[in-house]
Amino acid sequence: MTRPKVRAEDRKRSARACGACKASKKRCDSKLPCSTCVKKGAPNLCNFSTLRRQYPFAAARPARSIESFASSASSSTQGTLRPLAPRGQSIGLQTPPSYPGSEARPVCPEDRHVSSKDRDASPSTAQFPRMLLSATGEKVYVGNTAAISFLEFLRKLLKRHAGSSRFTEAQKSHMMLEAAVQSTGLSAVEVEVEVDRAHKLALIQCFFDVSNGFLYLFTEEQVSRLLDMSTLEQSPLGTLTTCAEQENLVALDLMIAIGARCRGQDEADLHLSAIYFSRAQQKAFKDMLHDPSIGMVINFVLMAFYMFCACRRNTGLMYLGVASKAATVLGLHLVELHKTLPPETRSLRMRAWKSLRILDLICNAILGRPNSSPDVRLGGYEAGGDIEGPSIHRILSLNANFESCSILEAISLKLTKENTFSVETTEAFLQSLRDWARALPEELRQGIRKEHSAVQGPGHREVTIGNIHVACTYYFSVLLVTRQFLVSNITASLQRQKARSRNPEEATSSLVRNQDQKVLELSHVCVDAAKLMVQTCHLAANSDLLLGNMCILQAWIFAAGLVLGLFLLDQSAALYSDARIAFVSSREVLKILSRLSPQAERYFEILSFFSEAIDSYQDNLNHACRQSSSSYLEQILRPTLPSYDGDALQTQSDRSSNDLASGCINPIVEQLTTRVDSGGATLLPQEFLAVLPDVSDELGYQLFWDEYTLECATQLDVANTDFLLTEWVGIEPG
Incomplete structure (x- = not known):
């Protein structure tokens, strides 16, 4: 009598194992990545195959009809081995082509939230949302439209067609870059910095430059009044009575901080940026967001932009969420409410809403996340x-x-x-x-x-x-x-x-x-x-x-x-x-x-x-x-070049073998390779192409020829080497 099947919740062993644990005969916890692969320091090698395990004893399982096998096979291969269908109304990710020898797509980290039915029907070109690790180890969501998700798709595509490389086997592909924010270690009261008015205006202009098209929160006249208020506050008798004035000075500090960070001429700019942002951040959270105001919306939009510049995108989007909710409470998204307000107040509210809306939609579209501002x-x-x-x-x-x-x-x-x-x-x-x-x-x-x-x-x-x-x-x-x-x-x-x-x-x-x-x-x-x-x-x-x-x-x-x-x-x-x-x-x-x-x-x-x-x-x-x-x-003869120092002629193959044996490479080829690897945009000039016949196929001559032939207006004649050297390089053959 066979043992009854154990329910999934009562199992003490995992129902599946990753490929690495299967190969090493280790116990796997079926997580992705599993604890065994994490201990080995190779979480990227942890993957799970979608293929069903083949049991050797067919008698231990109920018999299945031919029709059930056929239907199971067709459903399991849907989206991976189906032929290329003519594209009609829906084109792109829904109708991927097939190719001989294609295999089932392995389960990926971003597929874990997708049901098995949807995964089987998903084509090999589909891009899924991902869960990445933040700087603190917390998982954060990145949508399927983000460039990070597209990058993961490219890694898998290139690995399938070109094999492993530094691009496909990136060690930090499961982590989201979150830079540490520089802190001054001082409270808002202790922070004192001497910056004259001209220096502040230069940094504010840098803020206007870098944010043009995204943000427009203050006019030049309003900035001038804010600078006057800042000077008055620093005087012994200066006091700010209203909350709006204090919020405006916070916005002034944030604009200076963003301008200093984006200019970044030296360490002094970065240090000044950290000081002003730290002071503004402490003032912005002083009342713990008790009373929403237009100043709160502006300040959190500016703090979000600063966080984007500081490579803290998750923090920036959270600040945008606070600004969006405060703007909704204030009714900035309702144009009808603006008509009864004074012109200056109406203009400020409209500019604040547009700036918030633009920054929210663009930044969330980059990361594939839903926006936080309501549609209007x-x-x-x-x-x-x-x-x-x-x-x-x-x-x-x-x-x-x-x-x-x-x-x-x-x-x-x-x-x-x-x-x-x-x-x-x-x-x-x-x-x-x-x-x-x-x-x-x-x-x-x-x-x-x-x-x-x-x-x-x-x-x-x-x-x-x-x-x-x-x-x-x-x-x-x-x-x-x-x-x-x-x-x-x-x-x-x-x-x-x-x-x-x-x-x-x-x-x-x-x-x-x-x-x-x-x-x-x-x-x-x-x-x-x-x-x-x-x-x-x-x-x-x-x-x-x-x-x-x-x-x-x-x-x-x-x-x-x-x-x-x-x-x-x-x-x-x-x-x-x-x-x-x-x-x-x-x-x-x-x-x-x-x-x-x-x-x-x-x-x-x-x-x-x-x-x-x-x-x-x-x-x-x-x-x-x-x-x-x-x-x-079959190549019968190999081209040769005369030696210019009067020595005996040496064939290209001999020179190539000698160079390879001694570890030396033709300096022209080394220079060209260095220029290509360094990412230079300049293509090979014709004077370099003239001496390329000095390099045999083993050293990469065919590669340069294939890559740059279409860029040359003149067809090179390898046999006429003397003419090339005379006309292009100016060297008389020996």
Whole structure:
């Protein structure tokens, strides 16, 4: 008599084990990562297979009919081994292509909250929300639309097609970067710092520069009055009687703190920033949020922006939640209540609500989280109802982003709910974004121009950064709505390349004909949006118009860099040299911003590892193609070069073997390799290409030839080496 089945809640052993514990015959607690893998220091190697265990004794189980086996097999392989169906109404993540030899997708950390039924039906290109560890070890939520979730998908995709690398085996992939906030260790009363009025104005102008297009809370006249109040407070007889005045001085300290942190010329700026923020934070929490006010909304918006600059995104979003709730209590989202107020109060309330709404929607869209501010009718706020003389550009950029963020909110909500878009829905969103872009005033469409400091106006940097923020909000929205089509297209291309390496005829006949032209078109829209975003930011960085800390811009550049890197995995990307240049440019901009931002440094490191993985994948692919052609072709003679010192001629193969044996490499190749690895945007000049025949295939000559042939207008003739050396380098052959 067989033993009755033990219920799941009564089991003392786990029902499943990870692959590492199975291989080492260790007991597994079925957690992800399990305690055994954590003790070994390899939590990233802990994964669980979705394949059912095959029991050796069939008699111990009830007999199953052929129909039940067939239905079980079809349901277990749904989404992983099904053929590529014609794309119709819903395209992208719902209809992934299949490829020969595909395997079941392993269970991932972000899949734990998904039911087994949904997991089995999930396609291999799906992106799931994730739970990451904060600095204190607490799990925090990151949505499926976030760049972090997209990064995890790229790691799994590249590992499946190119194997393990530093990009796919990142040790901190399960952690969310949270930098430590610098503290002065002093109370608000003990903090004393001597800063003159001119220095404060310079730092406040840096705040206006870095926040243009996102925040517009005070006018120049109001800032001047705040500085007068600050001077009066520091005098022996100065006292502030009203709570509103105290809240305004807190806002002044926060603007100075943000300006000092974003400028970051030296350690003095960072120390000054920490002092002012510490003092403002203590004053903001003095009454423990008892009475909501417009000053409370403004102060918590400013503290949230400071936390984003300090790489404390979770803290910043919590501050935005407090500001959003206080704004709702005060009725800032109701336009009808503003009509009875004085003009200055009405303008302040409208600017505060728009600033809160923009920052809340953009930052939550970056992390894939639901926004905390309530939705309002877009037509309620007139675009030009509160324009004020010298601040016309600031309010224009604020209104433009306020309108575009409503479209971004609709995109994020639908993408979070459905995880995919149909072609019709995508085109409708793109048309709405394009109509918004066409309605932009001429002041917001001015290009980036580099001027000398003597020629630049006082607000040239502020205007340029505001235009960049408006443009990049548009590019980010386009990227978000079309990214799924790029994923679908590149995934099909990778599978086609893998099938072509095995059976070229089969790959051409079965996969190419299923390529959807609309998917290809929308995928190129995604790549073009990423290129335009990176090109805009790279031009501004080269023109010395960006500040040292651009907290939101760096997240956008990182998302664009991931899109460009995914596109470069396709062999057809070799025809688009601007995409590779833009990918390198994204790393260059992040390298510049990494001086003051640990988050930008992490982004730069990830994209650098991604670049190495892309190059390795392309090298392996080219090597496989050359091996397939070598079965039909044999090289008879190898080219030789004359020696210039009068010694006997030496063949390339001899020199190559000697160099490899001695550990020496041709200095030209070493210089070229260093330039490529360092992320330089400059391609190989023709004078370097002239001496490349001095390097044999074993040292990478074929790699340079494949990568840069399309960039050269002149076709190199390897046989005519004397002519090349004479005409391009100017060296007479010996």
